[in-house]
Amino acid sequence: MSEIAKIELDGKIFELPVVTGTENEKAIDISKLRGQSGYITLDRGFKNTGSCTSAITFLDGEKGILRYRGYPIEQLAENASFLEVTYLILRGELPTPVQLKAFEERIDNHTLVHEDMKRFFEAYPAKAHPMGILASMICSMSTFYPESQDPNRSKEAFELSIIRLIAKLPTLAAMVYKNTVRHPFMYPKNDLGYVENFMYMTWGMPTEDYEPDPVVASALNKLLILHADHEQNCSASTVRIVGSSQANLYASVSAGISALWGPLHGGANQAVIEMLEMIQADGGGLDKWIAKAKDKEDPFRLMGFGHRVYKNFDPRATIIKKACDDILEKLGVNDPSLAIAKQLEEVALNDEYFKSRGLYPNVDFYSGIIYKAMGIPTEMFTVMFALGRLPGWIAQWKEMLDNGDPIGRPRQVYTGETVRDFVPLDKR
Numbered sequence: 001m002s003e004i005a006k007i008e009l010d011g012k013i014f015e016l017p018v019v020t021g022t023e024n025e026k027a028i029d030i031s032k033l034r035g036q037s038g039y040i041t042l043d044r045g046f047k048n049t050g051s052c053t054s055a056i057t058f059l060d061g062e063k064g065i066l067r068y069r070g071y072p073i074e075q076l077a078e079n080a081s082f083l084e085v086t087y088l089i090l091r092g093e094l095p096t097p098v099q100l101k102a103f104e105e106r107i108d109n110h111t112l113v114h115e116d117m118k119r120f121f122e123a124y125p126a127k128a129h130p131m132g133i134l135a136s137m138i139c140s141m142s143t144f145y146p147e148s149q150d151p152n153r154s155k156e157a158f159e160l161s162i163i164r165l166i167a168k169l170p171t172l173a174a175m176v177y178k179n180t181v182r183h184p185f186m187y188p189k190n191d192l193g194y195v196e197n198f199m200y201m202t203w204g205m206p207t208e209d210y211e212p213d214p215v216v217a218s219a220l221n222k223l224l225i226l227h228a229d230h231e232q233n234c235s236a237s238t239v240r241i242v243g244s245s246q247a248n249l250y251a252s253v254s255a256g257i258s259a260l261w262g263p264l265h266g267g268a269n270q271a272v273i274e275m276l277e278m279i280q281a282d283g284g285g286l287d288k289w290i291a292k293a294k295d296k297e298d299p300f301r302l303m304g305f306g307h308r309v310y311k312n313f314d315p316r317a318t319i320i321k322k323a324c325d326d327i328l329e330k331l332g333v334n335d336p337s338l339a340i341a342k343q344l345e346e347v348a349l350n351d352e353y354f355k356s357r358g359l360y361p362n363v364d365f366y367s368g369i370i371y372k373a374m375g376i377p378t379e380m381f382t383v384m385f386a387l388g389r390l391p392g393w394i395a396q397w398k399e400m401l402d403n404g405d406p407i408g409r410p411r412q413v414y415t416g417e418t419v420r421d422f423v424p425l426d427k428r
């Protein structure tokens with residue numbers, strides 16, 4: 001007997017079905033509420049509203065749990081390659097060695113981008129933000145592969161559009177980096193692994209041999225895995241709602257990249273470093289900044305702190321903080337930002353304002369320090385987030401289509417002027 005919820009409106013009782021997930025999460029299905037009662041629900045920012053059912057990622061904000069297709073990220077980050085996790089998130093199961101090899105080979109065959117895409121870069125201003133370029137490049141892929149625009153494309157064409165995106169995003173991200181530092185583009189070397197190939201295209205130069213540093217490769221692999229999906233976050237929800245109109249994969253992911261860019265979302269990793277450098281330049285004192293973060297009249301927020309779901313700790317931040325110590329030690333980097341970050345964390349975690357609101361370091365708080373130690377420019381940090389989040393965006397988009405979810409079109413409560421007659425110009 002399935003559970004029901006009862007709601008009384010205008011003296012009438014309405015019964016609504018309760019949906020229970022495999023982790024015993026419960027939701028009231030309100031899809032028939034308006035038809036039965038004329039009422040809709042209102043939930044700014046969808047803080048308490050589920051947009052879909054999904055089998056990709058489970059997270060528990062109170063317990064700090066994050067699993068991709070049931071596997072804890074702690075185990076995946078320690079033991080898997082990013083492409084293994086990409087396969088898992090997309091297809092629902094860890095690949096066998098044969099499946100993984102075939103997946104890697106398929107991707108290797110598509111790492112080059114169309115030569116004409118190089119000309120886009122000539123038109124951008126020197127200081128163009130990498131995320132603005134990346135979003136355009138990914139949307140432009142739909143013009144180079146017009147078959148991706150057909151909602152009724154064959155299963156093979158559907159799969160190929162996914163493989164092309166996974167294969168070409170690192171190439172395009174590396175081109176965006178080279179454009180930022182005004183260095184020549186590097187072509188992919190397909191005998192390298194996925195992460196190592198990205199490193200080669202990013203830091204390699206045509207005038208010298210380049211061997212990817214295994215320490216950096218391992219840290220990058222772990223960072224990309226930790227960013228791979230996060231259920232219905234702002235950018236994944238954007239990808240879903242754009243894709244729900246039957247817009248193609250590239251246009252949908254391009255919209256996700258744009259949503260990720262915002263400093264409240266993936267852009268926070270850039271904002272964290274800028275904040276730490278600002279505090280360092282200001283003398284390193286924390287009291288003023290903690291006070292500003294708590295002051296409602298002050299727009300300053302502690303970037304990298306707080307999360308819509310995690311109210312005790314972000315399990316990714318715990319792993320990244322440890323990786324931060326390890327890689328800075330292995331690379332022999334002494335970054336004062338790390339010391340300031342740890343002090344900031346310590347002060348905030350003992351401050352009632354942050355504790356009472358469940359504000360703890362999130363995935364973006366320490367990741368930028370690692371990217372900086374690797375020599376990645378601050379404005380490229382969110383591109384790195386996009387590189388990691390790609391499997392999640394694609395899987396969420398595909399699941400929305402496979403589930404036959406309808407076009408996303410929320411309702412509203414109108415609060416504007418009631419009806420009034422037009423006033424001719426000469427009477428106003």
Ligand code: SDX
Pocket residue numbers: 045229230232233234263264265266268293294300301302303304305306307308309357359362363364
């Ligand atoms: C990501 O959703 C995801 O899964 C995202 C993500 C992913 O993997 O996809 O995890 C990645 O985007 C992580 C978040 C990165 N953003 C930042 O670090 C930016 C700083 N954080 C905040 O702006 C904020 O915490 C959010 C946006 C992350 C969450 O905001 P919510 O859930 O809308 O909460 P809120 O803004 O309503 O804040 C609740 C209270 C408010 O105070 P009161 O009105 O209750 O007095 O907490 C305060 C806020 O003012 N608050 C902060 C704060 N974050 C929240 N105060 C100071 N500094 C902060 N960082």
